[in-house]
Amino acid sequence: MDDSNKFAKLHQQFLCCYPINKMAWSTLKLPMELEEQRALIAATCGHELNQFFPVRRSYQEAFVKRLLQLLKDHEDLHDDIFDSMCGQLAKASLDDAASDATSSSTTTSSYAYKHYVLQPGQHITLRESNSFVSEGTTGLCTWEAALALADYLLQHANLLAGKHVLELGAGAGLLGILLKHRSLQLQVGQVLLTDGSAPCVQLMRHNIALNFKDLDDVVATPQCAELRWNRVAQFEWSKYAIPDLLLAADVVYDETQFEWLLQALDYIFDLAQNRCQMLLASTVRNVDTLHKFMVKLEEHHYQVTPCANVSACASHFCRDHTAAVQIVCIKR
Ligand SMILES: C[S@@+](CC[C@H](N)C(=O)[O-])C[C@H]1O[C@@H](n2cnc3c(N)ncnc32)[C@H](O)[C@@H]1O
Numbered sequence: 001m002d003d004s005n006k007f008a009k010l011h012q013q014f015l016c017c018y019p020i021n022k023m024a025w026s027t028l029k030l031p032m033e034l035e036e037q038r039a040l041i042a043a044t045c046g047h048e049l050n051q052f053f054p055v056r057r058s059y060q061e062a063f064v065k066r067l068l069q070l071l072k073d074h075e076d077l078h079d080d081i082f083d084s085m086c087g088q089l090a091k092a093s094l095d096d097a098a099s100d101a102t103s104s105s106t107t108t109s110s111y112a113y114k115h116y117v118l119q120p121g122q123h124i125t126l127r128e129s130n131s132f133v134s135e136g137t138t139g140l141c142t143w144e145a146a147l148a149l150a151d152y153l154l155q156h157a158n159l160l161a162g163k164h165v166l167e168l169g170a171g172a173g174l175l176g177i178l179l180k181h182r183s184l185q186l187q188v189g190q191v192l193l194t195d196g197s198a199p200c201v202q203l204m205r206h207n208i209a210l211n212f213k214d215l216d217d218v219v220a221t222p223q224c225a226e227l228r229w230n231r232v233a234q235f236e237w238s239k240y241a242i243p244d245l246l247l248a249a250d251v252v253y254d255e256t257q258f259e260w261l262l263q264a265l266d267y268i269f270d271l272a273q274n275r276c277q278m279l280l281a282s283t284v285r286n287v288d289t290l291h292k293f294m295v296k297l298e299e300h301h302y303q304v305t306p307c308a309n310v311s312a313c314a315s316h317f318c319r320d321h322t323a324a325v326q327i328v329c330i331k332r
Contacts, residue, residue, distance in 0.1 A: 003042040005120055014044040015123070017059045021067050032071060037078035040067070045084035049123065053113035053210075056130050057186040060084070074187035110134065114142070116174070118316060122183040126172050126207045137197035139171030140216035143252035145250035146174050147317040148325035149281035151310035153179065157186055159245065160278075164189040164245035168229070168264065169251035171195060173204035176222035177211050190218070190241040229260035232267040242271060246330075252293045253285065261293075262300050269332050275281075278330040279307070283323060290326065297330060305329045 004011045009024040019185055032040070044050070045060055054060070064085045071077060079139065110131065116124045129140035142202065153175070167175055170193035179188045193204050204224040212221045227235050246268060251261065269276060282290055286295040315321070 002120075003039040004047065006041040007040050008120070010040065011043040012117040013049065013318050014063060014258055015047065015049060015055065016318050017055050017114055019320070020059070020062045022320065023066075025066070025070060028070065030070065031074055034076055034078050038069070038080050041078065041080040041084055042128050045087075045266060046080060049115045049125065050111075053115070053125055053127075055284050056112040057129075059112075111140075116317060118178075118181065118183060118260075122181070124174065124177050124181060125210050126174060126177070126208050127203060127210065129203075135197075135199040137195075137200055139169065139195055139197055139200040140203055142174045143250040143283065144319055144323050145172065145281040145283045145325050147319040148309060149247065149249045149279060149327060150175055151315045151319075152179050152279070152281070152307060153247075154184070154316055155310050155314065157184075160186050160188040162187060162189055163244040164241040164315055165191045166240075166268065167191075167193045167245060167247040168227070168261070169195055169248055170204060170224070170247055171200055173207045173222070173224065175247055175249065176204075176224070177207060178282075180212070180220060180222045182220075188243070191222040192240050192297045193222055193224040193241070194227035195224075196226065196231075198226060200228045227264075229257065229264035232264040237271060242276075243268065244272070246276060247280075248278065249281040250283055252280070252282045252290060255289060255292065258293055258296055262296055265302070265330075268298060274332050279327060280330055281325055281327045283325050294328075299331075302330050302332045305331075 007027070009027055013023045028040070029036075042064065050060075054325060064081060067081065068077075071081075111127055112127055114126050114128055116126070118124065126142065128142060129135075132138060132141060134140055146192065165176070165179060165188055170176060173193050176191045176193040178184070179186055179191050195201055195204065201224055208222055209215060215221055225235075246265075252258075265278065284290060294304055305328060307329055309327060310326060312321040
C-alpha cells in the first residue's frame with residue numbers, strides 16, 4: 001500500500017497544516033515498528049509535495065516534536081525522523097542567512113505552501129502567507145469559511161453546472177481553483193476570482209499558475225482581476241461573462257465595508273437582471289456584526305436563506321468543525 005494511503009488522514013492534515021493538537025494522532029497504532037515510522041515520515045515531511053513546495057517550517061518542526069513525544073518510550077527511532085528535523089534546521093539557517101542578506105520585509109519565509117488533498121493523488125497547492133494579516137490585507141491565506149464553502153459546493157455540484165461564477169474577496173484563490181480542478185469535472189462555466197487587494201490578485205495569479213498548465217485556456221482556467229467594491233462601476237465587465245453565481249467567503253467582518261459590499265451586490269444583481277444568486281459563507285466571530293449585515297441585505301430587498309453546512313464526516317477539507325461557519329443563499 002502507498003505510504004500516503006496508509007496514513008491518509010495524517011497525510012491530508014499535515015499537507016494543509018491542520019492544527020497539530022487536533023490531528024488524528026489516535027489513528028497511529030503504538031508502539032510503531034521502524035518500517036511504520038519510515039512510512040509515516042514518507043507520507044508527511046518526506047512527501048514529494050512537501051519536498052518541492054514545503055509547508056511552513058515551524059509547522060514541520062512542531063509536527064516532528066509531537067511525533068517524538070508520542071514515540072518517547074520507543075527504543076528504536078527511524079533515522080528519517082531525525083533527518084526531517086535536521087533538514088528543517090538546516091533550511092532555517094539558510095533562510096536566516098538569506099533574510100540577513102536582503103533585510104527585506106517580504107523574505108521567502110513569510111510565505112509557505114499548503115496542499116489541499118481532494119482525493120488520493122489529487123490536490124490543490126496554494127502559496128499562502130504565514131501571517132493572518134500581511135501587506136495590508138487578510139486575504140493572503142485561506143480562511144475556514146472558504147473551506148466550508150468549498151465543501152458545500154462539492155456537495156451541491158448541481159448549482160455549478162454551466163454557471164458562470166464570480167467570487168468577491170477571493171483572497172488566495174482556493175474556491176476558483178477548486179471549481180476548475182481537472183479531477184472534479186464540475187462542468188462550471190467561466191470562473192472569475194476578484195479581490196480589492198493588489199497583493200491578493202498577484203498571489204491568486206501565482207496560485208492559478210501552480211495548478212493549471214495552460215493559462216491561455218480561458219475555459220479550463222480560472223480568471224482573476226482586481227475589483228474593489230467601491231469601484232464596481234469602473235470594472236471592465238464587458239471582458240467577462242455575466243455571472244450566474246456569486247461566491248464570497250469571510251468578507252463580512254468590517255462594518256466600514258458593508259455599504260461598499262452592498263453597492264457591489266446591487267450593481268452585479270442589476271447587471272445580471274436578478275438572474276443570479278449568491279452563496280455567502282461567514283465565520284461567526286461576532287453575531288452582532290453578521291446580524292447587522294443580514295438586516296442591511298433585507299433593506300436592499302434581498303431574500304436570505306440559510307444553507308446546511310456539510311457535516312465533518314462528509315467533508316473533503318480538513319477544517320475545525322467546532323468553528324461555526326454560516327452559509328446563506330442570497331437572491332433578489
Ligand atoms: C478574510 S479575507 C477572506 C479571503 C478568502 N475569501 C478566504 O475566505 O480565504 C477577506 C478578503 O476580502 C477582501 N476585501 C476586503 N475588503 C474589500 C473591498 N472593499 N473590496 C474588495 N475586496 C475586499 C480582502 O482583500 C481579503 O482578500
